Amino acid sequence: MSTIFAGLVTLIMLIIMVVKKLNQWRFTTKFGAKLPPGSLGWPYIGETLQLFSQNPHVFFSSRQKRYGDVFKTRILGCPCIMLANPEALKFVLMTKANLFKPTYPKSKERLIGTNAIFFQQGTYHSQIRKLVQASLSLDTIKPRIPKIELIAKSTLNSWADGRVVHVFQELKKFTFDVAVLSIFGELDSYYHQVLKENYVTLDKGYNSFPTIIPATCYFKSLMARRRLSQIIRDILNDRREKRLTTRDLLGCLLNFNENGKTLTDDQIIDNVIGVLFAAQDTAASVLTWILKYITDHPKLLEEIQREQMTIYKANANGEQPLTWTQIREMQVTHKVILESLRMASIISFTYREAIQDVVYDGYLIPKGWKVLPLFRNIHHNPAFFDDPETFNPSRFEAATIKAHTYMPFGYGAHACPGNEVAKLLMLVFIHHLVTHFRWEVVGPHSGVEYDPFPVPEQGLRTRFWRTS
Incomplete structure (x- = not known):
């Protein structure tokens, strides 16, 4: 019996090898190009189990080391081409972006909305991107600094009782409130509360198994998504009745009119939820890492405190609000943010799909295959960053960063348009953190979790106290 089983296994392996060789021959004959090196693993499963059983960075880095900067794999049933150099x-x-469309699992598109900016290409994408950029421009966000300060102070004060705080989850509340300010401006407290309650439910099911069985996380998220749509629709109707003209995102979307063409309510709703999603988790993840890094480097923390205390004293010991000029003077803190973005690489990679057969550097990228540009691999490549595993903000003191090697907010037409707001809220938060509070990390923080973005283990469990 064992002999027959061994024979069947051997036969299956031979068939797999023959199929692989035939595919390679077919592609080389047809296009004069071959598939990149790498392993597609088992049929359908591919290398999914290997990816999920270890740190994703280790998974991708080990294969880059073995196969080079362009290699293939198969994940979650999809054949993929991985890219780990700036040129690719x-x-x-950018160069051939028209040949690669953004792609996300349909289950996630349903929760956010198919009209959201990061699922789109072409004219519609360009129009929405301009509207998002207009609502997040420096001229628009500068007047919001005092309000962002109030949100930061309220958040930190709520932690200052010596209890153990799950920093990442608490920072998600902070970044949500700042995102609401950017999207809606002044918003009725009732709407703010029901938006938060339903968005939290949607967020919990975003990475759950996509089943529509009642009581499952995904089903609850779908129901919360429907309620969010109605809440935002009510806000839209309220604004139309009052004929309000505002420079927040909702105002820009609502007042869009190009050659008589306006946005539908569904398009507005999908983009509002999309921006909420993009703004909350990423900024909260980065801020959590910043807190970890400055805790791990006491001398650097002292340097940040000196810089921020100078501004604090100039503002009558915090009695006056921060100014844009003072924000621009936070050079040490700004470099810490830049290095944290590189080290943590919250957006480790992005998804694209080839809309036709494409040849790059002698390699074939077949139509329908997923393409994953690996930002984190480039951020941690010693060819571009000396001693890349060491946290070193001074690397940003001079303009020595090679072009196309630092992409913490993505790259190309789909790069995050809200990066200035993200850095602003981080600078404001750090200012009030280091000038008013002391803290102690009490939970493990050497490991990494994915939620879905990388965060320190257990969300960096920490105690905070106000200083005198």
């Missing part, structure tokens, strides 16, 4: 990223995300 520029090719896919």
Whole structure:
């Protein structure tokens, strides 16, 4: 019996090898190009189990070391081409971006909305991107600094009782409130509360198994998504009745009119929820890492405190609000943010799909295959960053960063348009953190969790106290 089983296994392996060789021969004959090196693993499963059983960075880095900067794999049933050098990223995300469409699992598109900016290409994408950029421009966000300060102070004060705080989850509340300010401006407290309650439910099911069985996380998220749509629709109707003209995102979307063409309510709702999603988790993840890094480097923390205390004293010991000029003077803190973005690489990679057969550097990228530009691999490549595993903000003191090697907010037409707001809220939060509070990390923080973005283990469990 064992002999027959061994024979069957051997036969299956031979069939797999023959199929692989035939595919390679077919592609080389037809296009004069071959598939990149790498392993597609088992049929359908591919290398999914290997990816999920270890740190994703280790998974991708080990294969880059073995196969080179362009390699293939199969994940979650999808054959993929991985790209880990600046030239390849520029090719896919900028030079030939029209040949690669953004792609997400349908289950996630349903929760956010198919009209959201990061599922789109072409004219519609360009129009929405301009509207988002207009609502998040420096001229628009500067007057919001005092309000962002109030949100930061309220958040930190709520932690200052010596209890153990799950920093990442608490920072998600802070970044949500700042996102609401950017999207809706002044919002009725009732709407703010029901938006938060339903968005939290949606967020919990975003990475759950997509089943529509009642009581499951995904089903609850779908129901919360329907309620969010109605809440935002009510806000839209309220604004139309009052004929309000505002420079927040909702105002920009609502007042869009190009050659008589306006946005539908569904398009507005999908983009509002999309921006909420993009703004909350990423900024909260980065801020959590910043807190970890400055805790791990006491001398650097002292340097940040000196810089921020100078501004604090100039503002009558915090009695006056921060100004844009003072924000621009936070050079040490700004470099810490830049290095944290590189080290943590919250957006480790992005998804694209080839809409036709494409040849890059002698390699074939077949139509329908997923393409994953690996930002984190480039951020941690010693060819571009000396001693890349060491946290070193001074690397940003001089303009020595090679072009197309630092992409913490993505790259190309789909790069995050809200990066200035993200850095602003981080600078404001850090200012009030280091000038008013002391803290102690009490939980493990050497490991990494994915929620879905990388965060320190257990969300960096920490105690905070106000200083005198």
